[in-house]
Amino acid sequence: MAEATQAERFFLAAMSPGFREDPYPLYETYRGRGRLLRMADTIWFALGHGDVTTLLRHPKLSSNETRATTEAAKQDEPTWESRSLLFMDPPDHTRLRGLVARAFTPKRIADLRPTSEAIAARLLDAIAAREPGTPVDLIEAFAYPLPVQVISALLGVPAADQAAFTAWSRGVARSLDPSVLRSTAIDAAIAEAERALMAYLEDLLALRRRQPGDDLLSALVAVEADGDRIAPQEVVDLALLLLIAGHETTVNLIGNGVLALLRAPDQLALLRRSPDLIANAIDELLRFDGPVQMTQRIATEDLDLLGHPVRAGDEIMMVLGAANRDPAVFADPHRLDVTRDARRHVAFGGGIHHCLGATLARVEGHVALHALLARFPHVALAGTPTRRPTFTLRGLEALPVELGNA
Template identity: 45%
Template sequence: MQLLDPSNRADPYPVYERIRESGPLLLPEAHLAVFSRFRDCDDVLRHPDSASDGTKSTMVQRRMAEGEVVRPLGTPGFLFLDPPDHTRLRRLVSKAFVPKVVKALEPDITAMVDDMLDRVADAGRLDVISDLAYPLPVAVICRLLGVPLEDEPKFSRASAVLAQALDPFITVTGEMPDNVDERLQAGDWLRGYLRELIDLRRSAPRDDLISGLIAAEEAGDQLTEDEIVATCNLLLIAGHETTVNLIANAMLAMLRQPGQWTALANDPSRVAAVVEETMRHDPPVQLAMRIAGEDLTIGSTRLAKGDTMMMLLAAAHRDPEAFDRPDVFDPDRDGIRHLGFGKGPHFCLGAPLARLEASVALRAVTARFPGATIGGEPVYKPNLTLRGMESLPVTL
């Protein structure tokens, strides 16, 4: 399937267009339906019988019946759970991401961004990823969780390998990816690292999320150590990989239309529209998966309980039935909407934080370097689901 071909990462949108024009793609032997139109994807995300627990899928149930261990790393993050466990875990974590708490981070985020831009100003060039888009979200999520920033080099590789595990390779091909052992090793290492950190926070609590989750567990809130580890693991990966892509994709879109870069430099109030249009035009999360918890119908497609539903969100965001001039990056379009943060009970917990980090970074870099231009072609990682760049050189 062309979706999985890494050579399409730089511009997957022609492939998405061909899939979308053909309507829902049905693969009965894999019990899989691929949706790429906005209305269908929106319906799946909102449907009360859409499940997030992958073990409810017919194909996974078959693998389990054959004796396969489908969760070799143990308890998954709450993103991959359904109520009541999802509700309980999300409620405990959500306190760290309410708007008031996130807003209080703005002065620190602003200072971090200013410091990063100071470091590249004299050089006259910037790599968007390594100099800004990556270190900022990593520093913020480490601070929130209570992960020492000096340990970042240790977990950055593990995080990158585990992000690839979100790609639907097994779902589409029915086969294991080549680097499955590497992913297991990375997952074991990261969970072991988090267990050691939890032990440290038990003996010396701090004002951070790990300490808060331990306190909830010890207060009898039914939070096990495995759940704490899984939650921190999820937030550490999801909490920075996606925001890196958001910041970088927005900068690339504006640099490719220099008028947009200049417009934001001259009017910082445009930044919210720039962020939302980036979420639509080139979303950090390109696809999402759900399982039919019961027999259900999406549009004209009937699905049996246990069928897997893949939503190509990036394709849906360029659906001409939903958007005028869908391929054009236009922060001035009326009523920008997208599915990039999800819908319903799984709406992205970190959306306020991602929006804040991106807004601060984009306002600052355009104001500081209003004449910036692209210094070379972007290089993309092989990831499909969390599609993003490895590097993007910019001349300041």
């Protein structure tokens, strides 16, 4: 039997409960071994902040996974991922992102703040109305429904459809994990969720074409520049991307962030005393335990990359979670410090693929944390948090807490 590659050993470790609880010690075992680590014949890892930042902007590295030579990356037919803006290169990416920017404007995002605040207040009212002393799963009761309802308001999804919408979203989100971490059953469930969600979005888009509203779907249908419009399939793919990338990650930002603060009571107390620090704290929470742990690029030609000969089709895995804990950039990186200037984090990626919804994520994170701390002077763990069985998207399945006034 052939000896396991470093990549296989890494991903085997990544399936363990210990890794899900805290992946950062494993990352540290690879730090310092080289700027670019050859993990398998066609797979490389980068963990340093400076190197990850450089690679995210490298013009000869593609986001199109179908260009990879790794067999696991091959696809029999086009999927949502292969059509998505997330995995698109210029000039297609340039064209589509430019058109999207005309509809997904700063004003539209700013207008979602009062909507987010109203949703947060309503969810916290429901929590406050429970029997005093009853533990609350903060993911189920707050961190998950807040972004769901905000993204639904953005896209114009009726409230009655949000439960099914959410279930499909969770299924499709697993497609972002490396293929080695997915079983045949998981891939089948992903495909089924994707089919159901695409069909739903196609029907919703058809409705918005007949009856335009003030939602983003209607705006995407209407946008035009120099005679170019966004095609119906492109609108559906964009809606799916905004749902997964803009909603799933925000759930994880809120959940991971609250748990980090509960485990650093001095920092939680500081935010209570100085709520003006919350905006700064959002970037530190993104750095400290970010919702996206890894992204990848594909070499488009043979390259000398960070001093290593990389072949066309090789996969370059950039471990964002490790880059955000790089001691060369962030002093005492394993300590949460809400006063730290953490704006150099790479939780939102970088380059032309810098997260389209980064501003909205910050708005929702700020609204959630401010509302929670203002409403409940007492927040404490009431049990053991449970991690989701995903790797790329790092988040919590459950976060049991006690919430009260004392």
